[in-house]
Amino acid sequence: MVLLEEDERSEALRTLPGWSYDDEARALRRSFRFRDFGEAFGFMTRVALEAEKADHHPDWSNSWNRVEIALTTHSAGGLTRSDLVLAARIDAVAAPLALEGGAD
Amino acid sequence: MVLLEEDERSEALRTLPGWSYDDEARALRRSFRFRDFGEAFGFMTRVALEAEKADHHPDWSNSWNRVEIALTTHSAGGLTRSDLVLAARIDAVAAPLALEGGAD
Amino acid sequence: MVLLEEDERSEALRTLPGWSYDDEARALRRSFRFRDFGEAFGFMTRVALEAEKADHHPDWSNSWNRVEIALTTHSAGGLTRSDLVLAARIDAVAAPLALEGGAD
Amino acid sequence: MVLLEEDERSEALRTLPGWSYDDEARALRRSFRFRDFGEAFGFMTRVALEAEKADHHPDWSNSWNRVEIALTTHSAGGLTRSDLVLAARIDAVAAPLALEGGAD
Numbered sequence: 001m002v003l004l005e006e007d008e009r010s011e012a013l014r015t016l017p018g019w020s021y022d023d024e025a026r027a028l029r030r031s032f033r034f035r036d037f038g039e040a041f042g043f044m045t046r047v048a049l050e051a052e053k054a055d056h057h058p059d060w061s062n063s064w065n066r067v068e069i070a071l072t073t074h075s076a077g078g079l080t081r082s083d084l085v086l087a088a089r090i091d092a093v094a095a096p097l098a099l100e101g102g103a104d
Numbered sequence: 105m106v107l108l109e110e111d112e113r114s115e116a117l118r119t120l121p122g123w124s125y126d127d128e129a130r131a132l133r134r135s136f137r138f139r140d141f142g143e144a145f146g147f148m149t150r151v152a153l154e155a156e157k158a159d160h161h162p163d164w165s166n167s168w169n170r171v172e173i174a175l176t177t178h179s180a181g182g183l184t185r186s187d188l189v190l191a192a193r194i195d196a197v198a199a200p201l202a203l204e205g206g207a208d
Numbered sequence: 209m210v211l212l213e214e215d216e217r218s219e220a221l222r223t224l225p226g227w228s229y230d231d232e233a234r235a236l237r238r239s240f241r242f243r244d245f246g247e248a249f250g251f252m253t254r255v256a257l258e259a260e261k262a263d264h265h266p267d268w269s270n271s272w273n274r275v276e277i278a279l280t281t282h283s284a285g286g287l288t289r290s291d292l293v294l295a296a297r298i299d300a301v302a303a304p305l306a307l308e309g310g311a312d
Numbered sequence: 313m314v315l316l317e318e319d320e321r322s323e324a325l326r327t328l329p330g331w332s333y334d335d336e337a338r339a340l341r342r343s344f345r346f347r348d349f350g351e352a353f354g355f356m357t358r359v360a361l362e363a364e365k366a367d368h369h370p371d372w373s374n375s376w377n378r379v380e381i382a383l384t385t386h387s388a389g390g391l392t393r394s395d396l397v398l399a400a401r402i403d404a405v406a407a408p409l410a411l412e413g414g415a416d
Contacts, residue, residue, distance in 0.1 A: 037369050038153045041360045042197075045253065046146035048353045049260045057349050061373035093146075096200040141265050145256045149357065152249045153364045161245050165269035250358035250405075257350045301354075304408040 001076040004084075012084045019087055026079065027059070027072035028087055032098045034065045039097055043067060046093045054089075056082040105180040108188075116188045123191055130183065131163070131176035132191055136202045138169045143201055147171060150197045158193075160186040209284040212292075220292045227295055234287065235267070235280035236295055240306045242273045247305055251275060254301045262297075264290040313388040316396075324396045331399055338391065339371070339384035340399055344410045346377045351409055355379060358405045366401070368394040 004012065013021060019030045034040040040062060047069075051057045059070040069090065071083040108116065117125060123134045138144040144166060151173075155161045163174040173194065175187040212220065221229060227238045242248040248270060255277075259265045267278040277298065279291040316324065325333060331342045346352040352374060359381075363369045371382040381402065383395040 037360075037364060038150050038197075041153060041357075042146045042150035045149040045353075045357070046142050048349075049142045049145060049257060052257045052261045052349060053263070055261070057376050059373070059375045061371070063371045064369050093142075141256075141260060145253075149249075149253070152245075153361060156245060156361045156365045157367070159365070161272050163269070163271045165267070167267045168265050246358050246361045246405075249361060250354045253357040254350050254354035257353060301350075 001073050001080045001082065003073075003076050004079045004081070009079055016084070016087050016091065018091065021079075022070070025070060025072065026077065027070040028079065028083055029068070029070050030087070030090070032067045032069070032094055034067070034097060034099060037064050040065050040067050043094060043097055047090055050086065050089045050093065054082065054086055056086050058086070058090075105177050105184040105186065107177075107180050108183045108185070113183055120188070120191050120195065122195060125183075126174070129174060129176065130181065131174040132183065132187055133172070133174050134191070134194070136171045136173070136198055138171070138201060138203060141168050144169050144171050147198060147201055151194055154190065154193045154197065158186065158190055160190050162190070162194075209281050209288040209290065211281075211284050212287045212289070217287055224292070224295050224299065226299065229287075230278065233278060233280065234285065235278040236287065236291055237276070237278050238295070238298070240275045240277070240302055242275070242305060242307060245272050248273050248275050251302060251305055255298055258297045258301065259294065262290065262294055264294050266294070266298075313385050313392045313394065315385075315388050316391045316393070321391055328396070328399050328403065330403065333391075334382065337382060337384065338389065339382040340391065340395055341380070341382050342399070342402070344379045344381070344406055346379070346409060346411060349376050352377050352379050355406060355409055359402055362398065362401045362405065366394065366398055368398050370398070370402075 009021060013019060016028070019028045022029050032043065034043060044062060044067060047058065061068045071087055072078060073080040073082055113125065117123060120132070123132045126133050136147065138147060148166060148171060151162065165172045175191055176182060177184040177186055217229060221227060224236070227236045230237050240251065242251060252270060252275060255266065269276045279295055280286060281288040281290055321333060325331060328340070331340045334341050344355065346355060356374060356379060359370065373380045383399055384390060385392040385394055
């Protein structure tokens with residue numbers, strides 16, 4: 001797994017508008033808000049299936065209708081292409097559901 | 105649990121257009137088709153949460169992107185209000201996702 | 209995907225004692241019974257993750273604490289090694305949970 | 313929802329050996345470690361079903377095989393009987409699976 005260069009990272013973030021880069025954690029972050037717990041956990045189940053398929057897993061937390069996701073490649077010590085691919089898959093899963101994105 | 109009268113059942117079916125009544129099984133049936141397995145199983149997870157909340161569970165099957173659901177109240181030997189309530193909840197969960205409904 | 213020869217299939221079934229071969233469906237079948245719906249659906253979620261990882265999915269049904277699974281490779285028209293691998297993974301997931309196996 | 317008295321809380325913690333009380337968050341906390349992501353997420357699905365049934369939801373996070381759970385009753389500003397009941401349900405679900413408990 002090759003770490004992204006700074007300019008690759010900047011360019012990738014332009015195609016992932018809901019995500020921001022956390023410099024300290026060297027991770028992509030995004031927050032999602034859903035209508036209720038059921039919708040949030042249904043989303044999490046779909047992300048879990050994508051993660052298992054890609055063998056690349058998020059660090060994430062949930063509180064009722066909120067899901068906070070951080071993506072990084074622990075073995076590489078920062079962002080790799082696997083994080084960008086998973087971020088794009090997560091956005092596709094969330095698109096018909098999420099009330100709002102953004103790092104709120 | 106009180107069985108629905110025939111006219112209650114007919115009236116209910118008018119408000120649940122995707123569902124049909126299976127006379128032999130005394131059950132409401134609906135088929136759902138999704139984009140892929142992940143979307144189908146995410147839907148099933150949300151239905152599972154609704155079912156557990158209502159303490160009323162579907163008889164259902166899945167094959168890749170297809171989910172077939174039958175609702176009946178086994179303890180009552182046919183349809184009750186619990187089946188109508190769960191059918192409406194399932195429709196609400198499926199609405200933003202399902203490619204097609206109908207008893208196809 | 210190569211279909212299993214009859215003797216490969218017979219030998220495989222000896223290592224998968226809970227499963228039986230359904231000649232007509234050309235599928236491996238096993239029934240599982242759990243303590244309640246929650247345990248059954250937790251099991252299904254784990255099988256869903258294994259299936260997505262392997263890109264090979266079961267035909268299955270659930271009714272409260274019961275899960276019936278059929279494994280076949282539709283594209284090959286019968287059993288392949290993918291079915292044996294998934295059957296063994298399903299057994300590993302069920303082992304600490306299932307009350308009984310067998311094609312009951 | 314009535315807040316637990318301090319002595320009720322102390323007594324409850326004696327029956328929930330894996331859990332500790334976080335004074336600042338006014339929450340019960342427990343960490344779980346599983347064999348892999350699949351086992352961790354299967355556990356989370358079962359907890360989600362319990363939470364939805366009880367209409368009382370955890371604050372929790374996951375990183376591959378780790379699940380960290382905090383239980384508190386936000387509307388009451390601290391621990392109530394709902395937290396104790398959910399903690400006991402979570403322990404029952406984890407018992408056949410978790411490699412270790414404790415606030416590690």
